[in-house]
Amino acid sequence: MSASTTTSTHGTSAEYQADTNVGKIANFVDTRVGLSPIIKEFGRKIFPDHWSFMFGEVALYCFIILLLSGTFLAFWFDPTMATTEYTGNYVPMQGVEMSAAYASTLHISFDIRGGLFLRQLHHWAALLFSVAIMVHMARIFFTGAFRRPRELNWVVGCLLFVMALVAGFSGYSLPDDVLSGNGLRIVDGLARSIPLVGAYISMLIFGGEFPGHAIIGRMYIVHVFIVPVIILALIVVHLFMVVVHKHTQFPGPGRTENNVVGFPVGPVYAAKAGGFFFIVFGVLAAIASMVQINAIWNYGPYDPSPVQAGSQPDWYMLWTDGALRLMPGNWPFNWEWDLFNLVSLPMAVLLPILALTVFVIGMFIWPWVERWVTKDNRVHNILDRPRNAPTRTGLGVAAMVYYGVLMIAATGDLIATHFHVAVNDVIYLLRFLFFFGPIIAFIITRRICLSLQRKDREIVLHGRETGRVQQLAHGEFIEVHEPLDEYRRYTLVSYEDAQVMPAQENAKGKITGSEKVRGRLSRFFYEDRVAPVTPTELEAAHHEHAHDVDQLESAGSTSTRH
């Protein structure tokens, strides 16, 4: 058979005929749904390459693995709190009364071949999912990738972060063991504390008093339907916007605001990204086969009476637990307030919730805050190297320290037992760091960024240190510096020299109060800065070097530069 053209059904133009069987099938589908335009659009679409761009991919792949392993678990898991007597293979629990949820989790772990592996894979994937999301967010933040036109995609990402926490916590609660039950008990305590309506909200969540008989079933529908559907929808929007915006790229030779430099989807990027899915899956499978996680059979079914010392939530919830631990309840005065003898306000619970809320809200609105302060409304497709945005980088590290202190606070008791210090002292120190740690981190980080910028200037002006020391005729020793090639140099000098923008008059010629605040913040942002090297400066520096080289050559030493 050979490719031939026949008169099409309309009789106006010739229609393509495929030769091979695969080609025929492809052509059949193409003429029904239109594959050709899709391949034309995406087949050779360019993606920039950088190791830091893969964290989002890891999160995406973890989500796929979570869907897969979670579906398998759902075949056997029984999300009810009906009481049953355990009759399975696990000796220590035989004859114990427990909920069907806990019994079916034991059943999955010990009676289903590969069930334990699936549980561990699911749990490890959930942990890596939240790690990947947070690292990805840090990458976006520190490189300024949230700037126009990507502000809304940053918001979608923040929503994904929040949903990942909800997904993780709701899943953690499902096995109905002692540890997860205590987690729910804390949720009850938090819900009850909400002013005016808290007690009613708790009653509605648990279907009556804690723990009730409803919560596992409700958590189940949240965990396997509501949250995954929301996450899936958000991922679709997230990726759609990546296609609309095209990926950002780091500064460098040949890279401009108006182009994308990288590898085409087919074959290179598809192979690398597709292969990477299997690598993430393989690594998680290896961990799940070797490293035990959440051994619920050790804890026993939920019972409101026992709890183990040293109980911690999963790592992504640590910061919430830590906030609760840091707050003093009775110091320097009592934090249980009553409003007009009508509403109880347990401030020792409400203030930690506020501390968490402030962090999350700050995350959501940051692109607009920065846009307002810098009055920078331009499109940015070239990323900032973190050092070239010292204030932003400093604030980002401050936020990480804030988060980190809360996270460490949740392990205060373990720090105390492992390092033989008083748990009280650990908490006192962390209370101090909660307030001052971010400030110290900000100052240090910004100084480091400015120093790194100065180092970049040095390298551009005087070249790379070669480590070769040579003696001049008059006895002076100098180190030979090798000038950068123009490609490396361009990477170091092509950042924008952001300036302080003082408060501006508005249309009526008046400087408003908020504009004054903005002007001060702008000074805070850009007052200390290091400007990129200009060609003039470089030329001046070269003159100096030429002098050195002349001396070297006149001294008769062999200059390795020639």
Next chain:
Amino acid sequence: MADHRDGLPQGKKGNVLDRTASAPETFQDPGLPPHRPRSTDVDSGAAKRAERQVALLFAVSIIGSVLFFIGYFGIRVDGDIYSVTDPEATSALRLQNLLLGGGIALGMLGIGVGVVHWARTLMPDHELVEERHDVVTEAQRAEAEQIMGTILDESGIKRRPLIRNTLIGAAVLAPLPFVGLLRDLGPLDLTPLRHTLWEDGVRLVRDPSGTPIKASDVTLGSTFHVLPENLSGLSHDDGYLDEKAKAVVLLMRLDPDTVNVSPGREDWNVDGIFAYSKVCTHVGCPIALYEQRTHHLLCPCHQSTFDLANECEVIFGPASRPLPQLPISVDDEGYLVATGDFPEPVGPTYSQRVIAVNEMEEENGN
């Protein structure tokens, strides 16, 4: 630019490394650096080697998948898990988990590493350039505006405000039934939060054995996890866990000379035997740790510390209120009994707690 910058304040610490005031100029973009060929690009031997490596990695994947089935069908996990007398089944389970997971891991890693190696060594590594386009061009925006105008115009929604306003009203109200439906997620009666199973004459029994406790059993320094005797009659369907979650109590004997007892509570203890709610007043964890030497109770969840010498006053941590004390006495047979319920709601603070406390105080006063 230069003039504009000259009007700006200098860094107060002299930190500004500024350009000279000469005309601003920037470096020219040198364009993409020249492509550096890889060994597989220039050496056909290296390319052949890379090809074999990729194939080998795919073979590893095949072996991994076979390994899974060896583990799945080849290993039999029979009998009791974690049995002290017969550890065979437990070991088999462990081995099976390792083989199943390891097989899948190799199956996946073989493909993943193989494909990435293939892409890195054998597929072209020439960087390509693609132009970006504005998210929206002005022409598109104008066109879209016109289309939206036509749509709005044809719908007539602007010209017929009656339709628009009633539609808004209907659209606001239509979802409300679904919010209303959530009302029956649970009861809104808060009175159960005020009461526990404890009442006058209920014996204190051990958790979990359910045996009653004689006052003489409680020696100095010992501690008991206690439930009300009437809990044992409850089935899970009747709210066993709900009641247990409120009624759990810690019992310990203290040296009466070291304990401060406030007026009105003198007869709530039995010769230094005190009973306190075990539910933390912070967010409700069970207070399981008793530091015998210091007379402190410690919550393992958030480290709230309560001082037994001062009626469980909070001395550290996030709790704001002392643990409620259960009034106890001994019955004719010498067993410890409660003489009433807790005088206040146990557990974490809830929004209407202050109302409950005031009303309960009034009731008790009468």
